[in-house]
Amino acid sequence: VVRAIDVVKEYGTGDNVTQALKGANLNIFRGEYMCIMGPSGSGKSTLFNMIGGLGTPTSGMVFIDEVDVAQLDSYELAWLRCRKIGYIFQSYNILPVLTAMENVSLPMLFAGMNPDDAREKTYELLKRVGIAHRAFNRPYQLSGGQQQRVAIARALANDPAIILADEPTANLDLKTGEEIKDMMKQLQEEDNVTIICATHDMKMIDICNRVVWIVDGQVTKIENREDI
Amino acid sequence: VVRAIDVVKEYGTGDNVTQALKGANLNIFRGEYMCIMGPSGSGKSTLFNMIGGLGTPTSGMVFIDEVDVAQLDSYELAWLRCRKIGYIFQSYNILPVLTAMENVSLPMLFAGMNPDDAREKTYELLKRVGIAHRAFNRPYQLSGGQQQRVAIARALANDPAIILADEPTANLDLKTGEEIKDMMKQLQEEDNVTIICATHDMKMIDICNRVVWIVDGQVTKIENREDI
Numbered sequence: 473v474v475r476a477i478d479v480v481k482e483y484g485t486g487d488n489v490t491q492a493l494k495g496a497n498l499n500i501f502r503g504e505y506m507c508i509m510g511p512s513g514s515g516k517s518t519l520f521n522m523i524g525g526l527g528t529p530t531s532g533m534v535f536i537d538e539v540d541v542a543q544l545d546s547y548e549l550a551w552l553r554c555r556k557i558g559y560i561f562q563s564y565n566i567l568p569v570l571t572a573m574e575n576v577s578l579p580m581l582f583a584g585m586n587p588d589d590a591r592e593k594t595y596e597l598l599k600r601v602g603i604a605h606r607a608f609n610r611p612y613q614l615s616g617g618q619q620q621r622v623a624i625a626r627a628l629a630n631d632p633a634i635i636l637a638d639e640p641t642a643n644l645d646l647k648t649g650e651e652i653k654d655m656m657k658q659l660q661e662e663d664n665v666t667i668i669c670a671t672h673d674m675k676m677i678d679i680c681n682r683v684v685w686i687v688d689g690q691v692t693k694i695e696n697r698e699d700i
Numbered sequence: 701v702v703r704a705i706d707v708v709k710e711y712g713t714g715d716n717v718t719q720a721l722k723g724a725n726l727n728i729f730r731g732e733y734m735c736i737m738g739p740s741g742s743g744k745s746t747l748f749n750m751i752g753g754l755g756t757p758t759s760g761m762v763f764i765d766e767v768d769v770a771q772l773d774s775y776e777l778a779w780l781r782c783r784k785i786g787y788i789f790q791s792y793n794i795l796p797v798l799t800a801m802e803n804v805s806l807p808m809l810f811a812g813m814n815p816d817d818a819r820e821k822t823y824e825l826l827k828r829v830g831i832a833h834r835a836f837n838r839p840y841q842l843s844g845g846q847q848q849r850v851a852i853a854r855a856l857a858n859d860p861a862i863i864l865a866d867e868p869t870a871n872l873d874l875k876t877g878e879e880i881k882d883m884m885k886q887l888q889e890e891d892n893v894t895i896i897c898a899t900h901d902m903k904m905i906d907i908c909n910r911v912v913w914i915v916d917g918q919v920t921k922i923e924n925r926e927d928i
């Protein structure tokens with residue numbers, strides 16, 4: 473469902489070029505749960521941005537459902553990000569001026585859902601991640617892990633076919649992390665959602681199908697979880 | 701070295717009061733390595749803010765070296781935060797307009813160090829946390845874990861007697877996290893630094909002396925690590 477071919481991503485110019493990705497190759501199958509591991513600074517988040525159509529590779533190609541992401545016009549790209557991919561950012565990126573409720577229902581409204589349905593569905597999602605009781609708080613009023621859970625709920629807003637989760641449990645205690653893990657596994661098994669998860673959290677790896685190792689901007693190893 | 705007595709912290713007013721802390725009691729000994737654990741939203745970061753003099757309790761008292769923090773005037777408080785306590789925030793709080801180098805040397809300059817010494821010491825700290833090669837990048841150019849390491853280096857800028865670390869390894873891969881763990885242990889053993897660490901990262905707990913459990917704004921249990 474996702475194919476990355478020789479993806480290179482450079483930042484900066486002239487003498488100051490940083491090569492975040494140096495030719496990443498990856499094939500992700502529909503309904504698979506893939507974990508991406510690698511040292512800090514190795515390129516995980518950058519790879520996610522490329523896969524999620526949130527940036528253009530310096531070179532190389534990314535295909536989602538066999539469609540070359542670089543060929544999409546801005547409408548098609550927006551549709552892709554709104555409907556097909558649910559993105560859990562490493563730094564949450566929830567809007568500070570909106571409440572938890574508003575943050576999660578916004579994508580639904582963009583997708584054309586009517587406000588009443590959106591509100592109801594949002595409430596269900598907030599319950600699912602255990603923060604329904606803080607629905608009307610803004611991010612600054614929420615703890616780190618509570619903000620992270622708002623970000624997770626928002627990623628699920630439009631029932632995406634693909635979830636890109638960047639360290640989704642980094643700020644969660646073990647118990648809450650377990651709940652999120654079970655939720656992700658359930659999404660994969662019951663809804664055939666493809667989950668791509670960058671993490672160093674072993675319990676998230678426990679439930680994946682394959683693990684991809686990325687070091688210094690390149691995919692160095694791909695193995696089946698059973699073999700680890 | 702730190703004493704918290706019946707610390708209550710409420711946010712909001714009228715009907716909308718959130719009780720982040722409901723009477724936290726804690727005694728932390730000099731040179732001790734204490735881990736604070738608890739569910740997401742249980743009050744860890746709030747407790748840190750109270751201990752670190754970054755907010756005023758709604759009621760209750762905090763003593764640092766037997767000095768009632770509430771009695772300090774703004775100069776004394778600033779001195780405390782600048783010189784005595786090194787704070788690693790859960791959300792890093794590194795200044796986006798400054799480079800890594802500038803972020804880490806700023807507290808040194810505030811403390812009166814001359815710029816050349818500050819630059820040199822900063823470089824040593826950045827090396828220690830493994831990001832000297834990114835010294836001149838701004839936060840947006842750094843990965844999540846790289847930003848976290850800048851925050852850690854900054855906390856060490858003025859050789860604090862107390863380090864308040866709020867999820868210091870949340871975004872770090874296992875190897876880098878190990879290095880940070882070893883560094884903290886070394887600080888405690890060689891420099892007798894008092895370390896108070898909120899975390900759900902087991903390896904950070906491995907090296908602590910005592911574990912404090914906080915649930916729903918109250919300290920529920922304190923145990924020696926050996927007993928766990």
Ligand SMILES: Nc1ncnc2c1ncn2[C@@H]1O[C@H](COP(=O)(O)OP(=O)(O)OP(=O)(O)O)[C@@H](O)[C@H]1O
Nearest residue numbers: 483492512513514515516517518841842843844845
């Ligand atoms: N806008 C940018 N400008 C310059 N360099 C960048 C930029 N964004 C990322 N980088 C660099 O690209 C490299 C890869 O970053 P990336 O965020 O993908 O790493 P990561 O694997 O997600 O790290 P972490 O585990 O710490 O989150 C890093 O060295 C980072 O400093």
Ligand SMILES: Nc1ncnc2c1ncn2[C@@H]1O[C@H](COP(=O)(O)OP(=O)(O)OP(=O)(O)O)[C@@H](O)[C@H]1O
Nearest residue numbers: 613614615616617711720740741742743744745746
């Ligand atoms: N400014 C604020 N206004 C209202 N409520 C707040 C505010 N800051 C914190 N809270 C609430 O106080 C409680 C404790 O928050 P705190 O950040 O201390 O939890 P925590 O233990 O650090 O959580 P986490 O592990 O998720 O980081 C939470 O329920 C939070 O929503």
Ligand SMILES: [Mg+2]
Nearest residue numbers: 517562843844
């Ligand atoms: Mg990252």
Ligand SMILES: [Mg+2]
Nearest residue numbers: 615616745790
């Ligand atoms: Mg916290």
